[in-house]
Amino acid sequence: MIQVLNVSKTYHHGQQEIYALNDISLKIEKSDFLSIMGPSGSGKSTLLNLIGGLDQPSNGQIFIDGQPIHGISDDQLTLIRRKRVGFIFQFFNLLPILNAVENVSLPLLLDGVPFSRIREKAIHLLESVGLGSRTEHRPEQLSGGEMQRVAIARALITDPAVILADEPTGNLDSHISEEILGLLKNLNQTGQTIVLVTHDSKAASFGKRIIRLKDGSITEDISLSESRA
Numbered sequence: 001m002i003q004v005l006n007v008s009k010t011y012h013h014g015q016q017e018i019y020a021l022n023d024i025s026l027k028i029e030k031s032d033f034l035s036i037m038g039p040s041g042s043g044k045s046t047l048l049n050l051i052g053g054l055d056q057p058s059n060g061q062i063f064i065d066g067q068p069i070h071g072i073s074d075d076q077l078t079l080i081r082r083k084r085v086g087f088i089f090q091f092f093n094l095l096p097i098l099n100a101v102e103n104v105s106l107p108l109l110l111d112g113v114p115f116s117r118i119r120e121k122a123i124h125l126l127e128s129v130g131l132g133s134r135t136e137h138r139p140e141q142l143s144g145g146e147m148q149r150v151a152i153a154r155a156l157i158t159d160p161a162v163i164l165a166d167e168p169t170g171n172l173d174s175h176i177s178e179e180i181l182g183l184l185k186n187l188n189q190t191g192q193t194i195v196l197v198t199h200d201s202k203a204a205s206f207g208k209r210i211i212r213l214k215d216g217s218i219t220e221d222i223s224l225s226e227s228r229a
């Protein structure tokens with residue numbers, strides 16, 4: 001479970017103070033699929049990055065499974081980020097010199113686990129996202145949809161408490177987007193907690209719950225009925 005308690009984030013821009021998030025509180029239950037919507041600049045990425053430990057709140061507290069991720073050292077934060085959270089980004093963020101199975105393995109390689117011990121799991125994950133025949137391909141040899149599948153497999157390699165996806169279909173056409181969102185939905189149905197940032201209401205409807213942000217505040221929080229496709 002993820003708890004965000006009275007979190008604010010202020011950026012200083014010259015003399016100006018920008019309130020990216022304004023006293024946000026939010027509870028995300030295990031196995032939830034939360035979509036975060038809102039116009040550009042409303043604080044969606046800021047909120048996701050704080051939950052994922054990419055950045056620290058100016059005020060307030062954030063807990064992942066009871067473990068605080070505010071006010072801790074950079075080293076501790078790096079460990080949590082690597083082990084407890086799986087990120088998926090709009091532009092995939094794969095390393096161009098690594099092939100698919102190496103990219104998927106990277107989070108564990110960075111932790112010093114030998115490749116020989118990860119390889120099988122990485123291949124299995126690539127198979128689970130439909131890329132069993134692309135394990136040796138480098139990113140430049142893959143389509144956008146395939147690159148995002150590699151990124152999903154990479155996000156899963158550490159068995160994270162939560163998958164955080166920031167506009168993961170923002171760079172894909174609608175047919176491929178639906179495939180990627182369907183993959184995330186399948187993962188959620190196996191119990192994986194997912195937080196999806198999107199400005200596309202169709203993409204958001206793949207979630208079980210939608211919150212809307214405006215000017216750094218939550219303006220709406222709705223549960224989607226189970227009967228929805």
Ligand SMILES: Nc1ncnc2c1ncn2[C@@H]1O[C@H](COP(=O)(O)OP(=O)(O)O)[C@@H](O)[C@H]1O
Nearest residue numbers: 011013018020039040041042043044045046047
């Ligand atoms: N590193 C930063 N420095 C200064 N301002 C920032 C920074 N990151 C985000 N902001 C500002 O915070 C607000 C929220 O940004 P962001 O969370 O990226 O919005 P969204 O993802 O909803 O488009 C915006 O006004 C943005 O300009």
Ligand SMILES: [Mg+2]
Nearest residue numbers: 044045046166
């Ligand atoms: Mg954003």
